[in-house]
Amino acid sequence: MTQELHIVGGGMAGSEAAWQAANMGVRVVIHEMRPKVETFAHKTGNLGEMVCSNSFRSDDSEQNAVGLLHWEMRRAGGIIITTAHEHRLPAGGALAVDRDPFAETITRKLTSHPNISVSYEEVTELPTEGQWIIATGPLTSSKLGSAIQAETGSDALAFFDAIAPIVYTESINMDVAWLQSRYDKGETEAEQKAYLNCPMTKPQYEAFIDALLAADKTEFHEGETAGYFDGCLPIEVMAERGRETLRHGPMKPVGLTNANDPENKPYAVVQLRRDNALGTLYNIVGFQTKMKYGAQTEVFKMIPGLEDASFARLGGIHRNTFINSPTLLDNRLRMKSRPNVRFAGQITGVEGYVESASMGLVAGRMAAAEMLGLDLPDVPQDTAHGALIHHITGGAEAKTFQPMNVNFGLFRPLEGLRGGRRGRKDRYKGYTDRAKSDWQGWLEAQSLPISEA
Ligand SMILES: Cc1cc2nc3c(=O)[nH]c(=O)nc-3n(C[C@H](O)[C@H](O)[C@H](O)COP(=O)(O)OP(=O)(O)OC[C@H]3O[C@@H](n4cnc5c(N)ncnc54)[C@H](O)[C@@H]3O)c2cc1C
Numbered sequence: 001m002t003q004e005l006h007i008v009g010g011g012m013a014g015s016e017a018a019w020q021a022a023n024m025g026v027r028v029v030i031h032e033m034r035p036k037v038e039t040f041a042h043k044t045g046n047l048g049e050m051v052c053s054n055s056f057r058s059d060d061s062e063q064n065a066v067g068l069l070h071w072e073m074r075r076a077g078g079i080i081i082t083t084a085h086e087h088r089l090p091a092g093g094a095l096a097v098d099r100d101p102f103a104e105t106i107t108r109k110l111t112s113h114p115n116i117s118v119s120y121e122e123v124t125e126l127p128t129e130g131q132w133i134i135a136t137g138p139l140t141s142s143k144l145g146s147a148i149q150a151e152t153g154s155d156a157l158a159f160f161d162a163i164a165p166i167v168y169t170e171s172i173n174m175d176v177a178w179l180q181s182r183y184d185k186g187e188t189e190a191e192q193k194a195y196l197n198c199p200m201t202k203p204q205y206e207a208f209i210d211a212l213l214a215a216d217k218t219e220f221h222e223g224e225t226a227g228y229f230d231g232c233l234p235i236e237v238m239a240e241r242g243r244e245t246l247r248h249g250p251m252k253p254v255g256l257t258n259a260n261d262p263e264n265k266p267y268a269v270v271q272l273r274r275d276n277a278l279g280t281l282y283n284i285v286g287f288q289t290k291m292k293y294g295a296q297t298e299v300f301k302m303i304p305g306l307e308d309a310s311f312a313r314l315g316g317i318h319r320n321t322f323i324n325s326p327t328l329l330d331n332r333l334r335m336k337s338r339p340n341v342r343f344a345g346q347i348t349g350v351e352g353y354v355e356s357a358s359m360g361l362v363a364g365r366m367a368a369a370e371m372l373g374l375d376l377p378d379v380p381q382d383t384a385h386g387a388l389i390h391h392i393t394g395g396a397e398a399k400t401f402q403p404m405n406v407n408f409g410l411f412r413p414l415e416g417l418r419g420g421r422r423g424r425k426d427r428y429k430g431y432t433d434r435a436k437s438d439w440q441g442w443l444e445a446q447s448l449p450i451s452e453a
Contacts, residue, residue: 003027003130003131003371004026004027004028004029004130004131005018005021005026005027005028005029005131005132005133005364005367005368005371006028006029006031006127006130006131006132006133007021007028007029007030007031007132007133007135007364008031008123008132008133008134008135008136008144009030009031009032009134009135009136009137009140009345010030010032010034010047010048010110010118011047011048011049011135011136011137011345011356012048012080012137012345012346012353012356012357012360013135013137013344013345013346013356013357013359013360013363014030014032014047014133014135014136014344014345014360015030015047015048015079015080015106015110015357015360016073016078016079016080016357016358016360016361016364017133017135017344017360017361017363017364017367018030018110018113018116018364019078019079019109019110019113019116019364020076020077020078020360020361020364020365020368021115021364021365021367021368022113022115022116023077023115024365024368024369024372024374025115025368025372026115026367026368026371026372027115027116027117028115028116028117029116029117029118029119030047030110030116030117030118030119031119031121031122031123032045032047032118032119032120032121033120033121033122033123033141034049034120035120036120036121036122037122037141039051039139039141040139040319041139042139044100044103045120046100046103046104046106046107047103047106047107047110047111047118048079048080048083048102048103048106048107048110049099049103050097050099050102050103050353051139054089054096054097054098054099055091055094055095055096055097056070056081056084056094056095056096056097056353056354057094057095057352057354058093058094058095059093059094059095060093061432061436062428062429062432063425063428063429063432064428065384065387065406065407065408065410065411065431066352066354066355066384066405066406068384068406068431068432068435068436069354069355069358069384069385069388069406070095070354071432071436072358072383072384072385072435072436072439073354073357073358073361075439075440075443076361076365076443078357078358078361079106079109079110080106080353080354080357080360081354081357083102083105083106083109084097084102086102086105087101087102087105122141122143122144123136123144124141124143124144124147125144125147126144126147126148126151126338126341127340127341128338128340129340130340131340131367131370131371132340132341132342133341133342133343133344133360133363133364133367134148134341134342134343134344134347135343135344135345135347135356135360135363136321136345136347137321137345137346137347137356138318138319138320138321138322138346138347139319139321140321140347145157145159145321148323151335151337151338152323152324152328152337155324156323156324156327156328157321157322157323157324158320158321158322158323158324159319159320159321160317160318160319160320161316161317161318161320161322161351161402161403162288162316162317162402163288163313163314163315163316163317163402163403164283164284164285164286164287164288164289164315164402165283165284165287165289165296165300165311165313165314165315166275166281166282166283166284166311166312166313166404166409167272167281167282167283167284167306167309167310167311167312168280168281168309168310168311168312168409169196169279169280169281169282169409170280170310170419170420170421171306171308171309171310171421172196172272172282172305172306172309173304173305173306173307173308174305175260176198176199176260176304176305177196177197177198177260177272177304177305177306178196178197178258178259178260179193179194179195179196179197179259180192180193180195180197180256180257180259181193181194181195182195182254182255182256182271183255184255194273194274195271195272195273195285196271196272196273196282197256197258197269197270197271197272198269198270198271198272198303198304198305198306199253199258199261199266199268199269199304199305200251200266200267200268200269200270200303200304201266201267202267204267204268204302204304205247205251205267205268206243207302208268208299208302208303209239209243209246211298211299211302212235212236212239212291212299213236213239213240215236215291215292215295215296215298215299216291216292216294216295217236217290217291217292217295218290218291218292219290233288234288234289234290234291234317235250235286235287235288235289236289236290236291238250246268247267247268249286250270250271250285250286250287251268251269251270252268252269253265253266253267253268253269256269270284270285270287270303270306271284271285271286272284272285273285273400274397275396275397275400275409276391276395276396276397276409276410277394277395278395278409278410278412278413280409280410280413281312281407281409281410283400283402284300284303284315287300287315288315288316288317289315289316289317290316290317291315293314296311296314296315297311297314308421312405312407312409313351313404313405313407320346320403321347322346322347322348322349322403323343323347323348323349324349324398324401325343325348325349325392325393325396325401326392326393326394326396326397326398326401327398328343329343329348329392329393330393331378331389331390331393331394332366332370333348333359333362333363333366333389333393342363342366342367343363344356344359344360344362344363344364345357345359345360346403348392349392349396349401349402349403349404350388350392350403350404350405350406351403351404351405352405352406354406355388355404355405355406358384358385358388358406359388359389361385362379362385362389365446369446374446376446377442377445377446379442380438380439380441380442381412382411382412382431382434382435382438383435383438383439383442384406384435384439385439386435386438387406387410387411387435388404388406388410390410391404391410392404395410408427408428408431411431411435414427414430414431414434417430
């Protein structure tokens with residue numbers, strides 16, 4: 001086989017994809033623009049550089065979805081996760097690493113691999129020939145971003161994420177909240193009850209506005225806001241513009257009757273919209289925010305019905321280039337319009353170092369298998385990798401698609417296990433046991449070495 005696999009971007013996803021494909025016997029060229037062309041967040045020319053925190057989050061593979069992703073990656077001999085363990089720092093249950101030696105080791109392992117070469121250059125066009133993986137991340141260079149946009153259309157490529165907080169459905173108090181679309185719009189009952197509503201009295205609304213105004217916020221990076229502020233203002237900025245602004249915007253109470261208390265008209269209403277086909281997650285409509293995470297949980301728990309809410313992810317607004325994967329990619333992460341080009345990492349609409357690396361892992365294996373003529377089964381949906389792929393390429397709502405961390409809300413429910421908080425421990429153990437067994441089966445079907453780690 002003389003064909004090479006070209007990988008654009010040597011970050012979390014590109015490094016992992018290269019490692020996986022090279023270990024399957026495919027020759028790989030990584031095209032990395034740093035150090036020649038810099039981003040505002042990277043500091044070195046190393047491959048696999050961590051741009052901000054030095055944590056890969058929880059390492060608990062029984063009770064935590066990201067810990068499960070760690071486990072699956074370790075089994076598949078992932079370079080990111082095994083190198084992270086080599087440079088582990090004490091951090092309780094989290095996997096924190098010594099970032100510089102970590103990235104230096106990744107760089108050394110990749111550059112000394114006999115099947116891998118690195119070309120330090122910026123790629124500015126979408127390739128028409130050969131096998132490619134685009135793994136250029138949230139800070140994809142603007143030239144390549146424009147080339148992708150020219151292919152996908154401007155609606156299918158975002159340069160910012162404006163993430164509204166996402167809540168686990170089971171943690172919402174339905175004695176307070178009720179299901180109803182504004183003015184009962186829709187043909188079917190499902191459409192007429194598409195939203196979940198949380199009512200507020202005037203004192204509750206006033207207290208909520210005070211808390212929003214007082215909350216700790218994060219600042220934008222220099223140059224980060226360019227082109228952003230049209231159409232998705234953070235809620236606290238709306239509140240700063242006037243105490244009534246939210247009540248006339250995302251929190252307007254019109255067209256809604258509180259099913260739990262029909263006689264009393266709410267002063268304001270917070271609406272949540274279904275976030276996945278499984279119905280296990282709801283996002284708070286219009287609640288993108290720059291509040292710090294701690295402040296968000298405090299402020300959002302003031303919303304009646306969300307007092308005990310568990311958040312699958314909190315809100316945020318960041319510079320982030322990502323494509324509308326549900327419409328653009330097939331379940332092998334190939335571009336439907338250009339099947340020789342795959343996408344991997346944060347640009348596919350996953351969020352986080354671990355999730356990005358995991359999409360690199362599967363993309364690398366899929367590309368290599370295709371080039372070698374191997375029959376690679378689909379990644380099982382009930383694994384952490386499979387749940388993420390399923391979400392970004394099919395399960396998520398394409399219209400409101402925003403980047404997503406791995407979380408148990410993406411997993412198909414298990415029959416016969418107790419719902420709610422009390423059943424959570426058993427449920428999570430059930431998800432992770434099922435995932436481990438399916439992942440092991442997927443790896444064994446590939447006749448490649450499986451790590452005992
Ligand atoms: C400022 C910031 C802070 C973040 N903090 C965290 C955090 O603390 N924890 C966390 O889990 N996640 C964080 N993320 C989110 C994200 O998980 C990481 O950015 C992660 O590194 C994404 O992995 P990736 O491989 O998709 O992209 P990256 O790791 O960014 O890798 C992409 C690579 O592609 C290169 N590249 C870009 N364009 C081109 C081009 N045209 N040609 C050639 N090379 C190119 C880049 O130089 C880079 O090396 C953060 C993101 C940002 C932007």
